[in-house]
Amino acid sequence: MNLISYNENKLPIEDLETIGLAAGGQLLLNVDDLKALLSGRRTGLMQLHNLQAENIHIKTLDAKISLAPDENGKLDLLIHPVYRKAVTPSFLEDNEAELLQKGEVENFQKITIDDKGNKKELLVEYDADTREFIVSDTDKILAPDMVNGEFLTPAQKENYRKGKQVELPDHTVFNYSGKDTHGIRSNKIALIASILIDGGLSYVLYKGLNALFNKKRDAKEAEKLSPGYHNAVKDMQNQQRQAIPQVGRTDRAEEQSR
Structure with missing residues (x-):
């Protein structure tokens, strides 16, 4: 699970403009890639333009991008190009x-x-x-406390952090994936995860999810979302409505009192 980590206003717009992903201060990213960036994940593969570094000019480059804060908290833009050959980590057989x-x-x-x-x-x-x-x-993978309104057990949270599949009573199956744009894969096209913060629930709605690893899914079955999912969406929407100031109602009350 990835709660939004970075503020959109803090994005390195000039760097994004340099590689053709922003223009005139406006982002040219699709919604999924923007969410991935703000959540500390990598975007999908995209074509970058006019990269320059140490007298080297690259006209076009296929790569993914991500963000990382520097020592002062400023967001740096990281570029992950397509390598000719993978470099195997020393701890991997x-x-x-x-x-x-x-x-x-x-x-x-x-x-x-x-x-x-x-x-x-x-x-x-x-x-x-x-x-x-x-x-x-x-240790840095954040496991949700609830998914589709169902509390996860400590064992399920541990499995999630280890990239293993977790199944809910409503037959929703999901697992964490650091290489996936959403950060999570599922047998369903959507799910809603929640985490307890300061005694309250924070919600993350995932839509357009990719299928589980090496598993084909039936499109109709994947679109059948459980009552728990729909109830969790309603809870999220109610929370959002309560957070909106009742400006119009206050104005009308003031007019009536005059």
């Missing part, structure tokens, strides 16, 4: 790398030791678009 590249497995969980001697669990995936291994720290 050759046969594991081969299975990922062939698309025979979705991910691997690996335990490594950091510079301070602490164990760290990593989720490793392969992005065939850019020929790059995507590595996620499982």
Whole structure:
């Protein structure tokens, strides 16, 4: 799950204009790519134009982009080009790398030791678009507290952080994916996730989700969304309405009192 991490007003517009993804201060990104950027994920593969660095000019380049804050909190634009050959992480066995590249497995969980001697669990995936291994720290993967109005058990949350599939009583199946534009895949085209923050619920509505790894889905079945999903959407909409100031109602009350 990815709550919105960055403010759209803080995007590096000048950098985006330089590569043809903004013009006149206006973004030229589709909705899914913008959501991916603001949520700290990578966009889909796109064609960038007129890249320049150290006297090198690249007319066009197929790449994905993402954002990362610098030491001062300013957002830097990161470009992930299509590599000629994937560089295998040192902690990944050759046969594991081969299975990922062939698309025979979705991910691997690996335990490594950091510079301070602490164990760290990593989720490793392969992005065939850019020929790059995507590595996620499982401790930093945010698991939802609820999906479609159903509370997840501690075991389900742990499975989610490890990239494993989680199934709900309404037969919605989903799992985390660091290489997916949405950050989550499912057997359904949509789901709504919630997380408890300061005693309240924050909602994230996912639509147009990609299918589960190496699994075809029936379009009609994928579009059948459960009562739990629809109820969660209503709860989200009610929360949004309550957050809107009742300006018009206040004005009318003032007029009547005059």
